Amino acid sequence: MLAILHPNTELDSEAYSQTMHYLENLPGVSVRVHEVQGASQRLTEIYLLGDTKTLNKEEIEALPAVERAIRISDDYRILGRHKDDHRQSGFTYNGVEFSQNNLNIFAGLCAVDVPEHVEQMMQALEDNGEVCTRMGAYKPRTNPYSFQGHGKGCLPWVFEKAGKHGIKVIAMEITHESHIEEIDTCLEKLGRPTGVMLQIGTRNTQNFELLKAIGRQKTYPALLKRGFGITLNESLNAAEYLASEGNANVIFCLRGMKTEAGQPHRNMVDFAHVPAVKRLTRMPVCVDPSHSVGSRDRSPDGILDVMHATAQGVIAGANMVLVDFHPKPEKALVDGPQALLMKELPAYLEDIRLCHDTWKKRQAIYQTLKDSTAE
């Protein structure tokens, strides 16, 4: 059961203490408080866990601080969608809105290499009106002798350049909880010229201690990649780990599944799951066409498979695209062969906008059917 309090309920008010006193004394029930800070109001959600089957919804709703109560299923309690649950989805971070209705593009380098390439990438983004990027400083590599990323050493100049080019959010994978502090210390020292979204890679989807550490802080939102070899349910539960620790600002990223059946692509593209994740949870959904497709192969229509895969995700309602670009792919230290080129950026952005608009039009044409079946 979930009890949603009246907006902006003060935690030192009489109504709050009476409500909590009642809830905390329910036999066999434990109480977990979750704060949601929206643009104009603060919402307090109280999750009642344990033996809640016999609880009376009307009785809970009669408590002085409670606005409404919702019976929630066991799965994805905080991030999930439940019957009669009209809670908002998404959040705003560093001035950028993330929701299940809009779209943000994070084009950038798979791995930070040299300042010149980061500069060229960010300049191109600025020239095209983009305010988000991806930049890998900590790289999880299959081979221990491969380049592991520049780590904290590159953070100062990457963040400074981002600030210079008006980049507001950088998706940056972290592989250890100590990286949160390294990023935070660096940003703080520089006066926070940009923002960071902490990315959890597919190899760490079920690294529960890392998830808990990221979930315990609320400064940075999280981008959770789907695990490449586990079920969708298991990956969505991993996202719920973040929320259960207190951070519900989570975006879920589809990045393909590892199977021979995916060939000739690097992974089996799984973007048909975009609407499924939006139906099951309130998370904005990201697609990563670079790590799904993994090549610059082109079909006879002249369009790269990476671009086709992007279009498939976006036309199905994806809310974010995470994609590898590089000014000189032959010099890239990681994943050069799948990177898109600077000269391809404007057309790619136009293609994505076209697909996002088409998704909106698709919703409109099916809306009339939805209305008539509801009657």
Ligand code: PEP
């Ligand atoms: C990445 O985005 O750089 C990456 C390593 O992706 P994944 O975790 O999906 O393999």
Ligand code: MN
């Ligand atoms: Mn990569």
